[in-house]
Amino acid sequence: MGEGVLKRYARYLPLTPDTPALSIGEGETPLVRSRHLAGELGIDELYFKLEGCNPTASFKDRGMVVAVAKAMERGYGTIMCASTGNTSASAAAYGAAAGLETVVLVPQGNVAEGKLSQAVAYGARVINLRGNFDDALRVARELAEARSVCLVNSVNPDRIEGQKTAAFEIVDVLGDAPDLLFIPVGNAGNITAYWKGFREYHDGGNAARLPRMMGFQAEGAAPIVAGKPVEHPQTIASAIRIGNPANWEGALTARDESEGDIGTVSDAEILDAYKLMARREGIFCEAASAAGVAGLIKHVRAGNGLAGRTVVCVITGHGLKDPGLARELADHPPEEAPADVEAVARLLGEAVPGTSGGGHRS
Ligand SMILES: *Cc1c(COP(=O)(O)O)cnc(C)c1O
Numbered sequence: 203m204g205e206g207v208l209k210r211y212a213r214y215l216p217l218t219p220d221t222p223a224l225s226i227g228e229g230e231t232p233l234v235r236s237r238h239l240a241g242e243l244g245i246d247e248l249y250f251k252l253e254g255c256n257p258t259a260s261f262k263d264r265g266m267v268v269a270v271a272k273a274m275e276r277g278y279g280t281i282m283c284a285s286t287g288n289t290s291a292s293a294a295a296y297g298a299a300a301g302l303e304t305v306v307l308v309p310q311g312n313v314a315e316g317k318l319s320q321a322v323a324y325g326a327r328v329i330n331l332r333g334n335f336d337d338a339l340r341v342a343r344e345l346a347e348a349r350s351v352c353l354v355n356s357v358n359p360d361r362i363e364g365q366k367t368a369a370f371e372i373v374d375v376l377g378d379a380p381d382l383l384f385i386p387v388g389n390a391g392n393i394t395a396y397w398k399g400f401r402e403y404h405d406g407g408n409a410a411r412l413p414r415m416m417g418f419q420a421e422g423a424a425p426i427v428a429g430k431p432v433e434h435p436q437t438i439a440s441a442i443r444i445g446n447p448a449n450w451e452g453a454l455t456a457r458d459e460s461e462g463d464i465g466t467v468s469d470a471e472i473l474d475a476y477k478l479m480a481r482r483e484g485i486f487c488e489a490a491s492a493a494g495v496a497g498l499i500k501h502v503r504a505g506n507g508l509a510g511r512t513v514v515c516v517i518t519g520h521g522l523k524d525p526g527l528a529r530e531l532a533d534h535p536p537e538e539a540p541a542d543v544e545a546v547a548r549l550l551g552e553a554v555p556g557t558s559g560g561g562h563r564s
Contacts, residue, residue, distance in 0.1 A: 204230065207264050208271060211367045214402060215268060216360065224271040226299050228263040229367055231255040233375045233514070238482040239495070243502045247512040249380070250485060251372060254520030258320055260441075260488075261392060261518050262292035264368060265361030270296040272360045273352035279303060280351045284331075284338035286388070286441050287317030288519055293354050294324035305351070307331050307338040312440055314524035334435065335389075336446045356391025357448045365392055369399025370408075372514055379404070379411040381511040384501075386493035386518055387417040387426065387453060387464060388442035394452025396516070397460060413514075415462035417453060418497030424466045426453055438469045438527075441490035441519060467496040475499060477531060479517075486521030486528070494518070 206225025208215060232252045240248035253261035270293070273281050280303040283293045290306035290313075297304030306321055310330035321328050331338045339355060346353035356362060373379050379400050387393050393415060403409045419427055420437030425445055432445035447453065457464050467475075476492035479485045487495075494515050502508060521528060529535075539545045547553060 207267050207364055207367050211370055214367070214370065215363055216272070218275065220275050221271050222274045222300070224267055224274070224296065224300060226257045226263075226267075226295060228256050228267050230371065231368070233372060234485070236483060239478065239499075243499065243508065245502070245508045245513050246510055247380075249372075249376075249512075249514045250479075250483070250517045251368060251514055252485065253368065253516060253518050254487060254491070258288070258291045258295045259316075259520035259523060260288040260292065261365060261368060261516070262288045263295070265356065265364035265391070265395065266292040266296045266354060268364030269352070269354040269358050269360040270300050270302065273302065273354070274300050276352070278350065278352040280305060280349075281354045282342055282346050282351045283307070283354045284335060284340075284342040285313075285317075285355075286335050286443060287313040287523070288441055289355065290326065290328065291317045291320035291324070294321040294326035297326060298324045303327070305329065307342050309334045309338055312443070314440060315526060316523040335444050336431075336435075339448065355448065356389055356394075362391060362395045362398060362449075362452075365395030366399030366402065368516070369396045370403055373400070373403050373409045376512065376514075378512075379409045379413045380514040381411065381413060382416055382462075382508070382513045383413040383516065384416045384418070384494040384498045384513065385516040386439070386442050386490050386497075387419050388423075388444045388447065388490065390417075390426065390447040390449035390453035392516070392518065393417045393456050393464075394449045397452070397456035401459075412460060413462075415456040415460040416494075416497060416501065417457065417462070417464040418467050418493045419464065420472065420493060421466045421468045426450060426464050427466050437472070439472055439488070439490040439493055440524075441488060442493060465497060465500070467493050467500055471496040471500060473531065476521075476527075480521065480528075485517060487517045488519035488521060488523050489527060491516075491518040
């Protein structure tokens with residue numbers, strides 16, 4: 203346990219004897235069985251892959267550990283990325299662990315508080331770019347090419363290699379691939395990586411099945427569904443607010459080879475799923491993560507019954523990344539009371555045991 207992705211899946215990764223054994227405890231995330239949604243949707247086996255349990259609280263760590271280890275091996279002193287937030291948090295953490303400088307370019311005013319706090323805490327240089335994510339990626343790509351800086355976005359193939367290990371873990375736990383995998387799609391690195399992982403495990407005889415890959419974009423940021431880039435992508439789910447995905451081709455391959463689908467969900471559907479996950483499953487996820495769950499709900503309600511199927515939803519990141527959103531959506535905002543038993547009891551609408559006839563419940 204806790205040995206990290208490089209060690210655990212070494213034989214599937216592009217490692218050499220010179221690749222440093224980097225890890226801050228990524229991978230081996232829980233696969234949790236649904237307690238509520240499965241019954242609601244009539245699915246026999248529904249699991250959530252909790253990628254928010256990684257060291258920086260998103261799946262980005264799986265790919266970042268490989269990308270940064272390879273950057274060390276190649277002698278880079280600096281890593282750079284464009285980010286909607288989670289890539290920068292992860293790059294900053296692994297950069298710190300590796301003793302490298304980290305530079306992150308983020309779209310100004312559009313990064314969740316928790317993610318920005320992480321990048322700053324790990325000591326990265328954070329540059330707020332007056333533009334969107336696609337602008338930031340363009341600048342980062344050109345800068346990395348011109349300087350001896352390692353780009354650690356998912357255009358870096360080492361990222362995809364690391365991220366595919368999540369598919370291995372699902373098969374290792376379930377004993378086979380699921381029938382369907384639901385996953386949010388932004389830059390499309392993750393859907394590309396999962397499909398590569400499932401394929402490799404299948405080809406190597408570790409899995410009998412291949413899953414149908416079911417990717418979901420937000421309605422206002424759905425270039426793959428539209429078949430053309432979206433110039434001003436809009437959605438509450440900032441981690442998938444991307445108008446021109448770097449791994450577009452990979453997403454299409456995953457969809458077509460797996461006989462899957464890439465669809466859209468509205469922000470309202472995303473927020474409903476976000477609340478349902480927290481309130482009914484006890485799983486506090488990012489809004490972007492809820493897009494996959496919203497996609498599952500939409501798919502089943504459209505008449506595609508999944509009885510008898512094994513389904514996995516990838517919960518890509520932790521809800522604590524964006525505490526402000528949770529507060530905004532609260533049905534029960536925090537209340538206030540004096541530090542007095544009677545007063546709190548009154549607030550709760552119950553008598554206090556042992557006073558004024560309250561007594562014990564029988
Ligand atoms: C990066 C990210 C996504 C989107 O993944 P892509 O590989 O860009 O498609 C979804 N959810 C969270 C929480 C993310 O950090």
